[in-house]
Amino acid sequence: MKRGVLQLAVLSLLRSPSYGYDLLNVLGTAGLRTEEGTLYPVLRRLEKEGLLESEWDTSGSRPRKYYRTTDSGRAVQVALIAEWAAVDRALVNVLDRVGGRTNDGADADPESRSS
Amino acid sequence: MKRGVLQLAVLSLLRSPSYGYDLLNVLGTAGLRTEEGTLYPVLRRLEKEGLLESEWDTSGSRPRKYYRTTDSGRAVQVALIAEWAAVDRALVNVLDRVGGRTNDGADADPESRSS
Numbered sequence: 255m256k257r258g259v260l261q262l263a264v265l266s267l268l269r270s271p272s273y274g275y276d277l278l279n280v281l282g283t284a285g286l287r288t289e290e291g292t293l294y295p296v297l298r299r300l301e302k303e304g305l306l307e308s309e310w311d312t313s314g315s316r317p318r319k320y321y322r323t324t325d326s327g328r329a330v331q332v333a334l335i336a337e338w339a340a341v342d343r344a345l346v347n348v349l350d351r352v353g354g355r356t357n358d359g360a361d362a363d364p365e366s367r368s369s
Numbered sequence: 370m371k372r373g374v375l376q377l378a379v380l381s382l383l384r385s386p387s388y389g390y391d392l393l394n395v396l397g398t399a400g401l402r403t404e405e406g407t408l409y410p411v412l413r414r415l416e417k418e419g420l421l422e423s424e425w426d427t428s429g430s431r432p433r434k435y436y437r438t439t440d441s442g443r444a445v446q447v448a449l450i451a452e453w454a455a456v457d458r459a460l461v462n463v464l465d466r467v468g469g470r471t472n473d474g475a476d477a478d479p480e481s482r483s484s
Binding site for chain 1: 371373374377378381382384385395396398399400401450453455456457458459460462463464466467
């Protein structure tokens with residue numbers, strides 16, 4: 255479940271250029287805590303696929319590789335959002351059908367509350 | 370993205386016993402169209418892991434293998450729902466941050482509408 259989500263999050267966030275360490279922080283804050291060892295291969299793969307591009311910034315005290323989403327990457331991002339929304343709706347349909355979304359049956363029998 | 374979703378959907382739906390062909394229909398109706406060749410290995414794997422159990426029904430014109438979610442399977446289902454909800458919230462956080470959820474920037478510049 256997580257791999258596609260990370261790709262979508264990265265393509266979304268890198269519509270504003272950023273570098274690995276900053277991305278890790280932002281992902282963590284958003285609730286998608288990710289390890290360097292997970293993020294960096296994803297960044298390299300997405301760049302290889304032409305969905306990200308990168309540029310070294312050597313103006314600071316240490317060089318940083320800034321990534322940004324390309325036009326192709328943005329098209330993929332939009333498609334992934336649509337896919338995510340469709341899957342989300344489908345899951346809600348399934349969970350509504352079985353009544354498992356908000357309640358695991360614990361309160362299905364009101365008399366069980368008195369025991 | 371899809372594999373975890375299918376597992377969650379199957380564990381949810383099989384809280385009421387059902388068989389493969391019926392599941393395919395229900396998944397399709399919910400918006401998770403799935404091929405036999407995808408679903409059946411998932412059912413077998415989940416059974417092997419003890420999350421589903423099965424029983425042949427030979428009372429009809431043709432034998433049918435009914436699956437149902439075990440207690441372990443239900444515990445996993447509940448955990449997966451929580452995971453799904455957390456990932457969902459995280460993605461909404463990310464997309465809100467970049468403003469990419471409802472708008473791909475097409476209307477960001479009002480003057481572009483007149484061109």
